[in-house]
Amino acid sequence: MGRARLGTLIAAAAGVASCRLGAAGDLIGPLPKSSTTGALGSLIQVTGKACDTAYAASTWGHVVYASESLGHIYRVEARPGANAEDLSDELDRLSKGIDGAVNVTADGEWLVVTTTRFGCSDQQCLAVVSQNACAAQVIIDGTGNPIEADGFPAIADFANGDLVVVYPVDNGGSRNDLHSVRKHDGAWGVPIAMTQASTLPYNAVPTISTDGTKVLFDCGTNSYSGGDGTSICEVGTDGTGFRVVHGPADGPPGDGSWPLHKANYAPSGAIVFEGEWPRGGERIWQYPASSETPVLVNDQTDADGNPIFNDDNTPCVLADGRIVSLWLQRDGNVQGYHEIKVMNADGTGPAMLVINENTLDVGHGCSK
Numbered sequence: 001m002g003r004a005r006l007g008t009l010i011a012a013a014a015g016v017a018s019c020r021l022g023a024a025g026d027l028i029g030p031l032p033k034s035s036t037t038g039a040l041g042s043l044i045q046v047t048g049k050a051c052d053t054a055y056a057a058s059t060w061g062h063v064v065y066a067s068e069s070l071g072h073i074y075r076v077e078a079r080p081g082a083n084a085e086d087l088s089d090e091l092d093r094l095s096k097g098i099d100g101a102v103n104v105t106a107d108g109e110w111l112v113v114t115t116t117r118f119g120c121s122d123q124q125c126l127a128v129v130s131q132n133a134c135a136a137q138v139i140i141d142g143t144g145n146p147i148e149a150d151g152f153p154a155i156a157d158f159a160n161g162d163l164v165v166v167y168p169v170d171n172g173g174s175r176n177d178l179h180s181v182r183k184h185d186g187a188w189g190v191p192i193a194m195t196q197a198s199t200l201p202y203n204a205v206p207t208i209s210t211d212g213t214k215v216l217f218d219c220g221t222n223s224y225s226g227g228d229g230t231s232i233c234e235v236g237t238d239g240t241g242f243r244v245v246h247g248p249a250d251g252p253p254g255d256g257s258w259p260l261h262k263a264n265y266a267p268s269g270a271i272v273f274e275g276e277w278p279r280g281g282e283r284i285w286q287y288p289a290s291s292e293t294p295v296l297v298n299d300q301t302d303a304d305g306n307p308i309f310n311d312d313n314t315p316c317v318l319a320d321g322r323i324v325s326l327w328l329q330r331d332g333n334v335q336g337y338h339e340i341k342v343m344n345a346d347g348t349g350p351a352m353l354v355i356n357e358n359t360l361d362v363g364h365g366c367s368k
Helices: 087-091
Strands: 062-067 072-077 099-104 110-115 125-130 135-138 154-157 163-170 176-184 202-208 214-220 231-236 243-246 260-265 271-275 283-287 312-317 323-327 339-343 351-354 359-367
Touching (some): 099 154, 163 202, 176 214
Antiparallel strands (some): 062 072, 099 110, 312 323
């Protein structure tokens, strides 16, 4: 399936800039003209009188992603023809370094980045970045250590202003578990091992519900493998309520067992995911809120009855229900890149957002 592991970061910058010591957990406030060195985990803000990033609110929503072709992380309006905003260039104003993956809260207010910036040295620290990319803070756990992720993280905010970040941890190669860490009253707490109740050794690729309370994720005997591969599981961000939602055999009758991958909560109540039914073709499916039977979203075929959107994978869902995915078979995509496509919730109106770039598989997120 050509999936890239996040263990290799995908940029080429060097050096660590000095940073400004700020109030713990305070990611807003006046932007300083000069900076001073602060401890790891301190607030870091861009210099200057005002923040002038390219970010602007949009009714189309946004997609954040990592480009393996260009070695930076980006944000793009979920509108055909929109120009991508280079988040790595903007973060260079705060601290030089290398970015690996990026995800975003559903409302677009916060980003989580795996990065070597902000004093993280050559390790993949998790950092929270403000919407306008003018302030950032490495996540320090309750024991005073920076958090490192062994894969793609997710982030959500609660109605009371708390944040929660969910990330996978490789426990010595025999088991992967999801952990969550919550920010309350300006301080990060002690991480919780969320998936200890899982009887499956592989637990990764989280997507958090809009209200921050639940997580859908890949669970299985190992990653992306055959009929006994990944199922869709769910657990609360507080570590309670683990359950297997759907398994590889829960597909259309007669189509056998195939892995399920990258499940998402949709505004309609459906669960949108990548399935390999029938006969191993990667396409976007959903379990409607009112049904246990999966429905193929991108079911268009050509004149010969062949699927047009085969090899279409790794979805995320925008606030209006549109689905963003990585499509490898656009005419002209001779390299087989993971390009970014958007379509309506029913699979109609497909349009390209990012072409001629290989984006990181399991490395993008949707927001307002």
